[in-house]
Amino acid sequence: MSSAQLEVLLQTLISGLLLGGLYALIGIGMTLIMGVMKIINLAHGELMMVAMYIAYGLFTLFHLDPYLSVFIAAPALFVLGVLLQRFLINPVLKVDSILPENQVILTVGIGMVLANLATVFFTSDYRSTPVDYATKAWYLSDFWKGSPIELSLSFPWSISFLIAVAITIALWFFLAKTDTGKSIRATAQDNDAALLMGVNVGRMRVITFGLGSALVGAAGCLFIPIYYLYPDLGGQFTLIAFVITILGGLGSTVGAIVGGLILGVFESLTATYAGMGWAPVGRFVIFIAALIFIPGGVVSLLRRQKWGR
Amino acid sequence: MGQMKRYLPLAILGLLAILPLVGLSTYALHILIMVIMWSIVGMAWNLLGGYCGQVSFGHAAFFGVGAYTAGIIYAKGGASAWWGMPLSIVFVSVFAMVIGFICLRLRGPFFALATLAIGVILRVTAENLTSLTEGDLGIMIRERTWIEKTWYFYVVLTLAAITFYLVKRVIESRLGYYFVAIREDQDAAESLGINTTLYKTVALCLSAVFTGLAGAFYTNYMGYIDPKVVFALHDISIVTIMVVMIGGVATFWGPVIGSVIMVLLAEVIRSIPRLGAAHHTFFGILLIVIIIFLPNGIMGDMPKLKRMMRIGKPV
Numbered sequence: 001m002s003s004a005q006l007e008v009l010l011q012t013l014i015s016g017l018l019l020g021g022l023y024a025l026i027g028i029g030m031t032l033i034m035g036v037m038k039i040i041n042l043a044h045g046e047l048m049m050v051a052m053y054i055a056y057g058l059f060t061l062f063h064l065d066p067y068l069s070v071f072i073a074a075p076a077l078f079v080l081g082v083l084l085q086r087f088l089i090n091p092v093l094k095v096d097s098i099l100p101e102n103q104v105i106l107t108v109g110i111g112m113v114l115a116n117l118a119t120v121f122f123t124s125d126y127r128s129t130p131v132d133y134a135t136k137a138w139y140l141s142d143f144w145k146g147s148p149i150e151l152s153l154s155f156p157w158s159i160s161f162l163i164a165v166a167i168t169i170a171l172w173f174f175l176a177k178t179d180t181g182k183s184i185r186a187t188a189q190d191n192d193a194a195l196l197m198g199v200n201v202g203r204m205r206v207i208t209f210g211l212g213s214a215l216v217g218a219a220g221c222l223f224i225p226i227y228y229l230y231p232d233l234g235g236q237f238t239l240i241a242f243v244i245t246i247l248g249g250l251g252s253t254v255g256a257i258v259g260g261l262i263l264g265v266f267e268s269l270t271a272t273y274a275g276m277g278w279a280p281v282g283r284f285v286i287f288i289a290a291l292i293f294i295p296g297g298v299v300s301l302l303r304r305q306k307w308g309r
Numbered sequence: 310m311g312q313m314k315r316y317l318p319l320a321i322l323g324l325l326a327i328l329p330l331v332g333l334s335t336y337a338l339h340i341l342i343m344v345i346m347w348s349i350v351g352m353a354w355n356l357l358g359g360y361c362g363q364v365s366f367g368h369a370a371f372f373g374v375g376a377y378t379a380g381i382i383y384a385k386g387g388a389s390a391w392w393g394m395p396l397s398i399v400f401v402s403v404f405a406m407v408i409g410f411i412c413l414r415l416r417g418p419f420f421a422l423a424t425l426a427i428g429v430i431l432r433v434t435a436e437n438l439t440s441l442t443e444g445d446l447g448i449m450i451r452e453r454t455w456i457e458k459t460w461y462f463y464v465v466l467t468l469a470a471i472t473f474y475l476v477k478r479v480i481e482s483r484l485g486y487y488f489v490a491i492r493e494d495q496d497a498a499e500s501l502g503i504n505t506t507l508y509k510t511v512a513l514c515l516s517a518v519f520t521g522l523a524g525a526f527y528t529n530y531m532g533y534i535d536p537k538v539v540f541a542l543h544d545i546s547i548v549t550i551m552v553v554m555i556g557g558v559a560t561f562w563g564p565v566i567g568s569v570i571m572v573l574l575a576e577v578i579r580s581i582p583r584l585g586a587a588h589h590t591f592f593g594i595l596l597i598v599i600i601i602f603l604p605n606g607i608m609g610d611m612p613k614l615k616r617m618m619r620i621g622k623p624v
Contacts, residue, residue, distance in 0.1 A: 040418045088597060097604030098492075098558045101364040104418050105554065108366075108547060109596035116589035235542060239429060242422055277437045284430045288411055291423060295414075 007149040012272040013265060014151065020264020021161040022222055025168065026237060027244030027256035029215035035188035035251030036208040039089070039103045043111035045237030047213045050114060051077050051220030052229045053122060059129040059224075066129050067163065070221040074214040081213025084110060085206050111234060118231035127229040131156065134225060160222040167218055168257065175253070184208055188251055216241070236280075243287040249297025258298045262286070318477075322470050329459045338458040342530065344572045345465045346523050349472050350545075351552035351564025353519035356476050358550070359559035360485060361512040362492025363413070367424030369545035370408070370431045371517040374401050375524025376539040380448035381441060383528075390450050393525040401521030402514045409510040416495065425546070432540035447535025450528065461530050468526060472519050477561055479515065488512055489559075520549075543589060551592060555599050557608025566607055 026048065033041045054076055055069040064072075092106050099105075136155035175181040186194040187204045195201050216237075244263055248255025263286065270282030294301060325345075329338065350372065358364045378400045379393020386392075412423040435442045442448070455461065479485055487508045490498040499505050528534050539545065548571060556567025574595070578588040603610045 040422060042422075088601070091601050092604075095601065095604050097600075098609065099358070099362070099364060099604075101418055101421055102600050102604055104421055105364075105550060106597060106600045108550075109593040109600070112543060112547065112589045112593035112596070116587055116593065120587050120590070239426065243426075246419075246422075275437075277433070280433045281430055281437070284426045287426055288423070291415065291419075292411065 003149050007151065008272060010149070011151055012268050014153065015157070016265035016268030017261060018154075018157045018161045018264070019268060020261035021164045022219055022260075023240060023244055023264050024257040024260025025164045025219040025222070026216050026241045027248065027260045028168065028171065028253055029212040029219070030241040031245045031248065031251055031253060031256040032184070032188075032208055032215070033212040034245060036184060037089075037205055040107070040242065041209075041212065042104060042107040042238055042242075043084075043114060043234075044212075044216055044241045045239070046111040046114040046234035047077055047081065048216045048220040048223070048237050049118060049229070049231065049234040050080065051217035052224045052233075053118060054217075055221045055224045056127050056129055056229055059131075066131065066221055066225045067159065070163070070218050073221050074218045077217030078210040078214040081210040082206050084213075085209035089209070090202075090205075111238065115231050115234050122231065124231055128227075129224050131225050154226070156225045160226060163222055164219070167215070171215070172253070180204075180207065184211075240283065243283055243290075245297075246287060247290045247297060249299030252297065252299040254302070255297045255299035258302075262298070318470075318473060322466070325466055326463075329462055335458055338462055340572060340576060342458065342462050342465050344568050345462075345469045346526060346530075347548070347552055347568035347572055348565040349465070349469050349523045350520050350549050351556065351568050352469075352472050352476050353516045353523070354549045355553045355559065355564050356479065356488075356519075357512045357516035359553060359563070360480055360492065361488040361509060362495075363509060363512065364417075364421045364550075365424040365513075365516075366421045366542075366546055366550070367426070367428030368516075368520050368549045369540045369542065370424070370428040371401055371405065371520040372524035372527070372545050372549075373428075373431055373435065373536070373539040374404050375521025376528045376534045377435065377442060377448075377524075378521070379525040379528035380450070380534050383450055384443065384448045385441070389454075390525075390529050391454070393528060394522055397521040397525040398518050401517050405514045405517035406510060408517075409513045413506060413509045413513065425542070428540060428542060428546055432536050432542075435536035435540060442536065445535060445537070447533055447538075448528075450532040453532055454529065461526075465526055465530070468522060472522075473561070475515075476519075480561075484508070484511065543592075548592070551596055551599075554596065554606055557606030557610070560606070560608035563606050563608040570607075 026044070030041060030044050033039070033044075051073040054073040055066045058064040058069045058072060059066055088110065089103060089106065092103050095102070133155050138153045138155070138158075140149070140151040173181075175185055183194065183199045184204050184207065186197065186199055187201050187208075191201060194204075240263065244256055244259040245251075246259075247262060248257070248259030263283065266286050267279050267283055271279045274282065290297065296303075325341075328341070333341070350368065353371075354365065354368050375393070375397040378397040379390040382388050382393050382396060383390040408424070408427055412420055412427065415423050436444055438444070439446075480488070487498070487503050490501070490503060491505050491508060495505055524539060527539065552567035552571050553564050554567070555570055556565065557563025571592075574591070575588060578591050579585045584591075599606070603613070607614065
C-alpha cells in the first residue's frame with residue numbers, strides 16, 4: 001500500500017469514527033425508546049429534523065451558535081416527545097386491533113406530518129448554518145513537520161464528536177446513578193416487575209420518549225454545522241437509527257454506541273471506495289448481514305465474551 | 310341475503326365493465342384506473358399483512374420490481390412493455406422468495422422495518438445502476454399502445470377481478486386458515502404442525518406477485534417510471550398500508566373502499582391550490598385518526614361505526 005493509499009484509508013477511518021460518534025447519539029435515543037416502550041419510533045429522524053430547524057431558526061434570527069442551541073432545541077424536543085407520547089402513542093397502546101404494528105404505523109404518520117409541515121413552512125430548499133469555523137481544520141503536518149502522510153481533522157466535526165461523547169457520558173450517569181434513570185432501566189428490563197416494585201411505569205414511558213427525542217434533538221444541533229438541512233432528511237436518519245439499534249442489539253445503550261461507530265466507519269469506507277451514491281446501500285447491506293449473522297446485535301457478542309453487562 | 314352477497318362482486322364487476330360505455334371523461338376514467346390499481350396493491354398487501362399478519366413497509370419494492378421489469382424489457386430488450394406483465398410474475402416471485410428467505414425470520418415490527426429497508430435499497434440501487442435502469446432519468450415508453458384510456462381500464466379491471474377472486478379463494482381455503490393462525494399466534498401455529506416459514510413465504514410471494522403486476526401495469530399505463538416514483542416510501546409503501554388500514558384490515562372489500570377514499574382524497578387535496586403541497590400532512594393526520602379511532606378500518610369496525618352513527622340497532 002503506497003503512502004497515498006494509506007493516507008486515504010486513515011482519513012476515511014477518522015471521518016468514519018467522527019460520523020459514528022454522532023450516529024451513536026441518534027441510535028441511543030432510539031434504543032432507549034425501544035427498550036422501555038417496546039415500540040419502534042419511526043418518527044425519530046423527523047424529530048431530529050425538527051431540532052435542526054430550531055437550530056437553523058435560532059441561527060438565522062439571533063445568530064446563535066448551533067452548538068449553543070443544543071440547550072434550547074433539546075428541551076424543546078423533550079416537550080414535543082412528551083406531548084406525542086401522552087396524546088398520540090399512549091391512547092393507541094390501549095386500543096385493541098388485529099395488527100399489533102399499529103403503533104409503528106402511527107409513528108410513521110407522525111413522521112409524515114412533521115416532514116410535510118416542514119416543507120410547507122420552510123419550503124424544500126436546502127438550508128445550512130454558515131458558521132465561520134466550518135472549514136477550519138487541524139493538519140497533522142502542523143504538529144509533526146516530517147510526517148510522511150498528511151491527515152486533517154475538521155474543527156466542527158471534532159467539536160460535534162466531543163459534545164456527543166459528553167452527552168453520552170452524562171446520559172450514562174443519569175441512567176446509572178439517579179433514581180429516575182434506574183427506574184427507566186428497570187422498566188426496560190421487566191415492565192411488570194418494575195410496576196410491582198413501585199415504579200411509575202406510565203411516567204417512565206413518557207420521560208423516556210421525551211429523553212429519546214431530546215437526545216436525537218441534540219444530535220440534530222450537532223449535525224447542522226457540518227451538514228445541510230431539508231425537510232425530507234428525517235427518513236434517512238430514522239433508518240440510520242434503526243440500523244444502529246439492530247446492529248448494536250435492541251435496547252442496549254452500549255450496543256448503540258458500538259453500532260453507531262461501526263456504521264459510521266463502514267459508511268465512510270463505502271463512500272470512499274464505492275462512491276457516494278452507494279453509501280445507503282452499504283448501510284443496508286450491513287443491516288441485513290447483522291440480521292442474518294448476529295441477530296442479537298454486537299452486544300450479544302460482547303456478552304459472550306463477558307464484556308457487556 | 311346470502312345469495313346477494315355471493316353475487317355482489319360479480320354485480321360490481323359488471324357495473325364497472327359497462328361504465329366506460331356511458332361516456333366518462335378521460336379524467337374520470339383515469340381516477341377509476343388509479344382506484345382499481347390501488348385496490349389491487351391493497352388486496353395484495355392485505356393478503357400478507359391483514360391475513361398473515363406480516364406487516365410490510367416495503368411493498369414499493371415489489372411494485373417497483375414489477376414496473377422495472379416492464380420498463381427494462383422495453384428499453385433494453387426492445388420488446389413491448391406488455392411482456393413485463395407475464396415476466397414480472399417470474400421475476401417478482403423469485404425476488405420475493407429471496408426477500409422472504411432474509412426477512413421472514415424476523416417477526417412483527419422487525420419484519421416491517423426490514424422490508425422498509427429493502428424498499429430503500431432497491432430505490433438506491435435503481436438510482437445508481439444506470440446501465441440497466443437509466444438511473445434518475447427513468448424509462449420512458451415512447452409508443453403508447455392505446456390513446457384512449459378505455460382499454461387500459463379493462464386491463465386493470467381484469468387484473469383486479471383476478472386478484473380479488475384469487476385472494477378470496479386462497480383465504481377461504483386451508484391456506485387462508487394457516488395464514489390467520491400464523492397471524493394470531495405463530496408459536497401455536499408452529500406447534501400444531503404448520504410450517505410457518507413455508508406459508509409465510511407463500512403469502513409473501515402471492516402478495517408480491519399481485520403488487521408486481523400492478524407495477525408492470527403502471528409502467529404501461531403511465532408510460533414513464535423513475536426510481537423515486539415507483540420505489541417511493543411514502544407515496545407507494547405507506548399509501549398501500551393506508552389503503553388497507555382505512556378500508557379495513559383482513560376484509561375482502563376493505564382495500565377497495567380504502568383505495569376509493571385515498572385516491573379521491575389525494576385528488577381533492579391536490580386540486581386545492583394552496584393545500585396541494587400539504588397532502589402528506591392530511592394523509593398522516595388521517596392515518597393517526599384512523600389508528601386511534603378505527604384501528605380495524607371502515608369495514609373491520611363497521612359495527613362500531615354503525616353504533617356511532619346510530620344506524621344499527623342499539624346494542
